[in-house]
Amino acid sequence: MSVHDLIVIGAGPAGLAAAIAAKEAGVDDILVLERDSVPGGILNQCIHNGFGLHTFQEELTGPEYAGRFLKKAEELGIAIRLNTMVLDLSKDKVLTVTSRENGLEQLQAKAVVLAMGCRERPRGALNIPGYRPAGIYSAGTAQRLVNIEGFMPGKEVVILGSGDIGLIMARRMTLEGAHVKCVAELLPYSGGLKRNIVQCLHDYNIPLKLSHTVIDILGRERVEGVTIAQVGPDRKPVPGTEETIPCDTLLLSVGLLPENELSENAGVELSPITGGPVVNESLETGVPGIFACGNVLHVHDLVDYVSEEAGRAGANAARYIRGELTEPGDAVPLRGKNGVRYTVPQSIRPAVMPEEVVVRFRVAEPYYDRYLSVYVDGERISHRKKQIVAPGEMEQFTLRRSQLGPDTREVIFCVEDQ
Amino acid sequence: MLYDVIVIGAGVTGCAAAMELTRFDLRVAVLEKEEDVCCGTSKANSAIVHAGFDARPGTNKARFNVLGSKRMPALCRELDVPYRNCGALVLCFDEADRPRLEELLRRGEANGVDVRIVEKDELRALEPNVSDAAVAALYAPTSAIVCPFELTAAMAENAAANGAEFFFDTPVRSIAPFDAGWRVLTDKGPFEAKVVVNAAGLYSGELHNMVSENKLTVTPRKGEYVLLDKKAGGLVSRTIFQVPGPMGKGVLVTPTVHGNLLAGPTAVDVPDPQATNTTQAGIDDLLARARQSVPTLPVFRTITGFAGLRAHVKQEGGTDFILGPVEDAPGFLDAVGIESPGLSAAPAIGEYLAAEAAKYLSAGKNESYRPGREPVYRPNEMPWDQRVEFIKAHPAYGQIICRCEQVSEGEIVAAIHRKPGARSLDGVKRRTRAGMGRCQAGFCSPRVLEILSRELGVPQEELTKSGGASRPIVGFTREGGAEE
Structure with a gap:
């Protein structure tokens, strides 16, 4: 069995940034495993711009953004094995991998960075009634067909869900000559970024129907239409509001699910809220030496934050390999309360934390003119006025080591009226 | 071209019949209106090999269920089809229903099936996740689960390897007698045969009525299902039924051979034999009833979710499979009303129909018949x-x-090149x-x-999910079109 210091699972934005950071922190023997035939992950099909504003202070397309990291990885001589699928990961960090080129083999890692990303929630998971014809796609699958393969998955389109990929695809399909009839969103607000709603829907006069859902799919062979209806506060369809929209395509942008089957195989504890591993300040999971970052950890809105987070995971993996994370001391739990759904990380060990730790979190619903506050053992250490906070926009707070003492019991993140 | 036998329908019954027919020295054709095998009732059902306690003793359902389920383990081994003898429990939620449980016990015994009643404590020990409300259950250890897609495909592959010819996208429009047998008119032209086997599922009544004065009505009876992730697959280890009602065996919760968890079906008669749509009412109903059995169903x-349509035939004095020679149509063999336990019975129905055809044609054995695939x-x-080593x-x-x-590329490529092979996304999906x-x-x-x-x-833009449009x-x- 061949042994590597660090194995990174996934060569998307998270995996690349983690590998680069680990290399820069002195780890030489790094192997990145990628199941696709090209590195870069989902960025390859994100040909729109808007990537890199934080990282590079310029607006790049997805492939351009990935290209910057790839170039860096290449310069550093990081090995990326493509077309390689990890079938299993054990808690002892033995990976079972398969590829056409190398066949089936097992690899031993001293440390592992999980960077597998996420997948889209499919139609079946929503129990949408109706037929099962051709023409129902998750937005990301449609994006791949259009942007990578050059195929049109349909011409008359209804989109369910206003996640960012759905919004981006509303514009993309329109630019390719399709007619996007509407975007229906179950919730009374969109889960996407404000800028995407403006630039992808408003600019193209595509109606966003909030508090609406698809209640029937028509067409036995190819989609012939969908029936949408308004939903009440209980999110159940309101009788009498049904409207059948003729179309040949239904795109779904109804949520992303961190893809943690391998993590579960390794015995990594997952958060029921994020769907990703529970991690500490080092982005280390409950299994020592297994780190997580990017969308496999929690779904991000901006790739810039993925890169930053992954860089920390890679650097911490390097510290682990050097034996620096072995006697970590007690952990202080971080908790979301009063409208804050979760935090990542979920705990901090003051003994090993660096000078600063970025804590990211999301709120449960939109709030207007409220405060985001942070309490350390009941003492408020931060109180920021926000005109608007929304579930679709991740928030962050930089916690400094000086703000935690040796006896700190908990840190609370919450939304406050005053 | 005059065939000895034309089988109409490439579902599990038609493919079983085709496979068994090739054991005889017969020229066999299979006509299927869809683009592949296993496109109708055979692809959307509970995937259960019933032990055989449910059918009324003396009926075709009882006889062929028991024969078919006995044959199934060896057949699945021979054809390399996933099959698992997981056992089944029929839950009784009310002491008042106990007589119905006992009636099932008597039927099972009369049909020669190994069954017994287990009381609450034993039931809980067998299946910790079934409802506390269950007071007792009928236990049938010989009940099993199977992959209906692979079973159908495998029998078709065996039939094809032994000489049966398959014609897809070939819907039958009319059947008329002529001096040598039957002339079957299809969208792909006429076919002629000495014997016709009617295994057309939901359309079997229609075909029967083309040749017989004794008219039959097949009513599509919809069953909706919900399939759960493998993470939920271990919730129960046996098939969990409820005491049956007049519309069928009720809602079951069962593991599948591939480790998922399946809940369903509903039972609603619908007029349209193509109405395989799910409905909110159906999903709500089946989930509510599945939770009666397994309250923690995640x-x-x-x-x-999906829906299948059973070919239910309305008859006086209860419903049954209508099998074999049609009285006023010599050389026409029926398999009409093949609803549950049709999957379990299929191997035995195939055997019987083939034997009837061979008898009618005085056909001898096919000495070069090869089992398996x-x-x-x-x-x-x-x-x-x-x-x-294999991957190397x-x-x-x-x-x-x-x-x-x-699933690897090798498996997908192999599925495409099997005979008959996959030609669509769903064809690949069902096989791999x-x-x-x-x-x-x-x-x-x-x-x-x-x-x-x-x-x-074939260019990608001409490929289909499941045939047709x-x-x-x-x-x-x-830009993608620029090169064209």
Whole structure:
């Protein structure tokens, strides 16, 4: 069995940034495993711009953004094995991998960075009634067909869900000559970024129907239409509001699910809220030496934050390999309360934390003119006025080591009226 | 071309009949209106091999169920089809229903099936996750589960390897007698045969009525299902039924041979034999009833829902399979009203129909008949060393295409080149499970389209999800079309 210091699972934005950071922190023997035939992950099909504003202070397309990291990885001589699928990961960090080129083999890692990303929630998971014809796609699958393969998955389109990929695809399909009839969103607000709603829907006069859902799919062979209806506060369809929209395509942008089957195989504890591993300040999971970052950890809105987070995971993996994370001391739990759904990380060990730790979190619903506050053992250490906070926009707070003492019991993140 | 026998319908019954017919010295054709085998009732059912306690003693259902389920383990071994003898429990929720449980026990005993009643404590020990409200259950240890897609495909492959010819996209429009037998008019032209086997499922009544004055009505009876992720697959280890009612066996919760959890079906008569749509009412109903049996059913782990239509035939004095020679149509053999336990009974029905055809035609044995089918390689199921060596020798089996079910390119290519092989996304899915996992083909469908296109030499935009107009791709993007 061949042994590597660090194995990174996934060569998307998270995996690349983690590998680069680990290399820069002195780890030489790094192997990145990628199941696709090209590195870069989902960025390859994100040909729109808007990537890199934080990282590079310029607006790049997805492939351009990935290209910057790839170039860096290449310069550093990081090995990326493509077309390689990890079938299993054990808690002892033995990976079972398969590829056409190398066949089936097992690899031993001293440390592992999980960077597998996420997948889209499919139609079946929503129990949408109706037929099962051709023409129902998750937005990301449609994006791949259009942007990578050059195929049109349909011409008359209804989109369910206003996640960012759905919004981006509303514009993309329109630019390719399709007619996007509407975007229906179950919730009374969109889960996407404000800028995407403006630039992808408003600019193209595509109606966003909030508090609406698809209640029937028509067409036995190819989609012939969908029936949408308004939903009440209980999110159940309101009788009498049904409207059948003729179309040949239904795109779904109804949520992303961190893809943690391998993590579960390794015995990594997952958060029921994020769907990703529970991690500490080092982005280390409950299994020592297994780190997580990017969308496999929690779904991000901006790739810039993925890169930053992954860089920390890679650097911490390097510290682990050097034996620096072995006697970590007690952990202080971080908790979301009063409208804050979760935090990542979920705990901090003051003994090993660096000078600063970025804590990211999301709120449960939109709030207007409220405060985001942070309490350390009941003492408020931060109180920021926000005109608007929304579930679709991740928030962050930089916690400094000086703000935690040796006896700190908990840190609370919450939304406050005053 | 005059065939000895034409089988109409390439579902599980038709394919079983075709396979058994090739054991005789007969020229066999199978006509199927869809683009593949296993496209109707056979693809959307509970996938249970019933022990045989449910059917009234003396009926065709009882006889063929018991025969079929006895034959099934050996047949599945022979054809390399996933089959698991998991056992079944029929829950009784009310002491007042106990007489019905006892009636099932008597039926089971009369049908020669191993059954007994287990009381609450034993039931809880067998299945800790069934409802506390269950007071007792009928236990049938011989009940089993099977992969209906593979079973149907495998029997078709055996039939084809032994000389049966399959014609797809070939709907039958009329059947009329002529001096040598039957002339079957289809969208692909006329076919002629001495004997016709009517295994047309939901359309079997219609075909029967083309040749007989004794008219039959087949009513589509819809059953809706919900399929849960493998993470929920271990919730029960046996098939959990409820005491049956007048519309059928009620809602069951069962593991599948591939480790998922299946709940369903509803039972609602519908006029349209193509109405395979699910409904909100149906999903709500089946989930509510499934939760009666297994209260902790994790509905959030649903990966898909689907509906199947049973070919229910209305008759006086209860319903039964209508099998064999049609009195006023010599050389026409019926398999009408094949609803549950049709999957379990299929091997025995096939055997019986083939024997009847052979008798009618005085056909001898086919001395060169070969059982089984070309091997199907599933690296995931091989022991480690064998798997390593196999992938070394066949590198395409090392390339994973469907991430969720870990299906390799080698398996997909093989499924396309089997005879009859996959020609569509669903054809690949039913044979390999690519696209059947938790992402429901989100990742793999573009890749499978590519492979289908390459292997079949058909442009991707002409490929279908499931035949007909079910094309996933409707054209090119502005740049994608530039090269055309």
